[in-house]
Amino acid sequence: MASIQAVRGTRDILPEEIGYWQQVETIARDILARAAFKEIRTPIFEQTDLFERGIGEATDVVGKEMYTFLDKGDRSNTLRPEGTAGVVRSYIEQKLHAQGGVQRLWYMGPMFRYERPQAGRQRQFHQLGLEMLGSADVRADVESIALAVDILKAVGLDELVLEMNSLGTKADRVQYRETLVNYLRPYQADLDPDSQDRLTRNPLRILDSKAAKTQEILQDAPLLGNSLSDESQTRFEKVKGLLSDLGITYKLNPKLVRGLDYYSHTAFEFQSVQFGAVGGGGRYDGLVSELGGPETAAIGWAIGLERLIGLLQQLQPKPESQADFYLVSRGEQAEAQALKMAQQLRQAGFKAELDLSGSAFGKQFKRADRSGAAACLILGDAEAENQQVQLKWLGTGEQSEMAQTDLLGQLDELRSAIAAVRA
Known part of the structure; x- marks a missing residue:
C-alpha cells in the first residue's frame, strides 16, 4: 500500500x-x-x-x-x-x-x-x-x-x-486603462497568452508580466503616473x-x-x-x-x-531552542524525583528536557551531549536515596554533587551560569 x-x-x-x-x-x-x-x-x-x-x-x-x-x-x-x-x-x-x-x-x-x-x-x-x-x-x-x-x-x-x-x-485608473489598452492593442498578437487575455479583463496586470517579449513591448508604454x-x-x-x-x-x-x-x-x-x-x-x-x-x-x-x-x-543561524537542563535518571525512585525536579525547574522559567527512555546511563549521557543543553542533572539510586543530584556542565565536563534542595535554592546563580554558557 x-x-x-x-x-x-x-x-x-x-x-x-x-x-x-x-x-x-x-x-x-x-x-x-x-x-x-x-x-x-x-x-x-x-x-x-x-x-x-x-x-x-x-x-x-x-x-x-x-x-x-x-x-x-x-x-x-x-x-x-x-x-x-x-x-x-x-x-x-x-x-x-x-x-x-x-x-x-x-x-x-x-x-x-x-x-x-x-x-x-x-x-x-x-x-x-x-x-x-x-x-x-x-x-x-x-x-x-x-x-x-x-x-x-x-x-x-x-x-x-x-x-x-x-x-x-478610480477615475485616474479608468483614464489610464483606456490609454494603456490603446497603446497595447496594435501589439496584441505579440503579447504572451496571459497578457492577451488580460487586455480586455484586467489590462493593468499586464504590467506585471514576466514574459520577455511583453516586457519589451511595455518599454515605451504610457505610465500610470501621467494619468494621475x-x-x-x-x-x-x-x-x-x-x-x-x-x-x-x-x-x-x-x-x-x-x-x-x-x-x-x-x-x-x-x-x-x-x-x-x-x-x-x-x-x-x-x-x-x-x-x-x-x-x-x-x-x-x-x-x-x-x-x-x-x-x-x-x-542567520538557527535560533537557539535547546534545553537549559537535560535530566538523566535510572531507577524507580530516581525517575520519580527527576520528573518532579523537571517540573520545578520549568515552573521557575528554565527549559528542562526529561529523558524518558529508562535506558542505561551511557546511552542517556550520549543523548544529553547531543541535546545542546547547557547542563545535565543526574539521579541514580544513590542520589535518590540521599536526596542528592549530580550537576554536570556539558561544555566543560565539570561535575559536582549537591542536595536537591540546594539546587532549587540557587536558581538565580544557575540562570546566570547558563547565560554565561550561551554567550
Missing part, C-alpha cells in the same frame, strides 16, 4: 525550522502591540462571493487560483486566498466602525492559492498582515509602511528594497516626503500595480533578490463600501512568511 504524503503545494514545518517562525511571530507581536494594533482572527474559509466582490472577478486570484467548494447545503465557500477581505467583512459584520476612530488590526495565519509550487511559494502559505481602517490621512500610509520596515529590520532583513507607486483614484490627477500627485508627494523624514529609503516603480482590484493611491512592495516580493500592500479606500459597509478609508499590507523565513535561513 502506498504511503500517504502531504498534498502537493503543502509542507510540514518541522521542529528544526520552527524557531525561525517563533522568532518572527514574537518580534511582530511586540512591534505591533507597541503601535496599539490588536490581533484579529477570521475564519479560514468564507463565502465565495466575498472574494469575487472584494478581490475582483477579473483577477488571477479569483479566476484561476482559489480553492472553492460547495458545502452540504450547496453553498459556495472558498479557502481564503488573502487576509484583507475577511478582515473587512468582519469590520462590517461586527460593526467595528461604530466604535469610532481608527481600527488598528493585524492577523497571522494560513492562506490558500492554487499556484505552481516553487521556492517560497506554496499552495498553503502563511501571511502576517496589518489593516488600518478609518483614516485617509497620508500619515496612515507612512505609519503602516514604517511598521513593516521595523518588523523586517528587527528580524534581520534590512537589505530589502521598498518599491513605491501611486495608483491614484493633481490631487493624487500631491498626495503621493506627501507620502514620499514623510517616508524621507523617517529615514526610510524607497525606489519608485511606475509599473507596480499589485494584483488585486481593491487598491488605490499608495501601493508598495518589499523586494528581495531571492524570492521577488516578500510582502506588500497599499490603500483600498473603496473596498469597505464595495462589500456593503460605510465609506471607509483604509490601508494595509501582508508579508509572506515562507519567503521571509526562507531569507532568514540563508542569513
